[in-house]
Amino acid sequence: MDKDYVCEDYGTEKEWTQIKVTSKLENLDEISAVMSMISNYLQIEDYSDIDLKTCYGDLIDESILNADKTVASVSVYLSGKGHADTVAQLRSRFTELGLEVSIEINGVNEEDWANSWKEYYKPLKIGKRIVIVPAWEKYDAAEGELAIKMDPGMAFGTGNHETTRLVIELLEKYVKGGERLLDVGTGSGILAICGSRLGAGLCRAYDIDPVAVKVARENIKDSGLSNISCDTSDLLRGVDKTDGGYDIICANIVADIIIRMIPDIDAYMNEGATILASGIIVERADDVINAFSSHGFFVEQRIDDNGWCALAVKKNK
Numbered sequence: 001m002d003k004d005y006v007c008e009d010y011g012t013e014k015e016w017t018q019i020k021v022t023s024k025l026e027n028l029d030e031i032s033a034v035m036s037m038i039s040n041y042l043q044i045e046d047y048s049d050i051d052l053k054t055c056y057g058d059l060i061d062e063s064i065l066n067a068d069k070t071v072a073s074v075s076v077y078l079s080g081k082g083h084a085d086t087v088a089q090l091r092s093r094f095t096e097l098g099l100e101v102s103i104e105i106n107g108v109n110e111e112d113w114a115n116s117w118k119e120y121y122k123p124l125k126i127g128k129r130i131v132i133v134p135a136w137e138k139y140d141a142a143e144g145e146l147a148i149k150m151d152p153g154m155a156f157g158t159g160n161h162e163t164t165r166l167v168i169e170l171l172e173k174y175v176k177g178g179e180r181l182l183d184v185g186t187g188s189g190i191l192a193i194c195g196s197r198l199g200a201g202l203c204r205a206y207d208i209d210p211v212a213v214k215v216a217r218e219n220i221k222d223s224g225l226s227n228i229s230c231d232t233s234d235l236l237r238g239v240d241k242t243d244g245g246y247d248i249i250c251a252n253i254v255a256d257i258i259i260r261m262i263p264d265i266d267a268y269m270n271e272g273a274t275i276l277a278s279g280i281i282v283e284r285a286d287d288v289i290n291a292f293s294s295h296g297f298f299v300e301q302r303i304d305d306n307g308w309c310a311l312a313v314k315k316n317k
Helices: 025-035 053-059 084-097 116-120 162-174 190-198 210-223 255-268 282-294
Strands: 015-024 043-045 071-079 102-109 124-126 130-134 146-150 180-184 202-207 228-232 246-252 269-281 297-305 308-315
Touching (some): 015 025, 084 102, 084 210, 084 255, 124 162, 130 190, 146 190, 146 210, 162 190, 162 246, 162 269, 162 297, 162 308, 180 190, 190 202, 190 210, 190 228, 190 246, 202 210, 210 228, 246 255, 255 269, 255 282, 282 297
Parallel strands (some): 130 146, 180 202, 202 228
Antiparallel strands (some): 015 071, 015 102, 043 071, 269 308, 297 308
């Protein structure tokens, strides 16, 4: 499927790791969706729209003008070295989706990258109440706002991506207080943290990637919230339901993985529960909706943003 990735000599200074995935241009949306599960901050290289040589070529680097316009690359930057588990998880997800990709790993000096991008990440208000605040920023929350501190320098983002924002907007509507919330494919743990801050009574977060679980646990610990736990699971396999089902289930993954999960999800739902499904490119929305419908569910609400779709789904009575 993909070529061997390249690991460079990192040296002795603190480093960041760039994971770069390259594939055919038509796969860009799906590649971005998968990579957004690793980090919400994506660097996308897509030169297909650049054809300015006749007018403004002298303003554009020759290497960009001559770049292969049939392929695109998506990169994420993770702190530290290695990340073999993350690469293995990416390989597995791309294989499940039948995508041919190449994966490359490069070391990036912290002085060159880690500090320079901080100026671009400022407090971000999502919906009516939630404000995601970078850990180094001071923010005085207005009345009614819930400020949630996150560190984009950690491995799994802070809600800047459309898919995460859409779920948070839905959480504002569906969390009334005291709900049991399940977050499948939690990444940074941000959705569980937001659910707890909005008033959910118990929040359980799961991810197949041990790296994600480690990062989510760190974010949860830093949040000071005691009603959230995070563990490893393969989608729903491994999810704790010994003390009951869940009132809200978040799945910010990708369309194909959501579809694969649908036949099993009913067993984890309390009566009247809501599924918040996101990570769906709009071109795949009908596929997901039809899969829910074929298993006795209906879409109560759909919201779109910049080519992405999120669904609030309930079980037919």
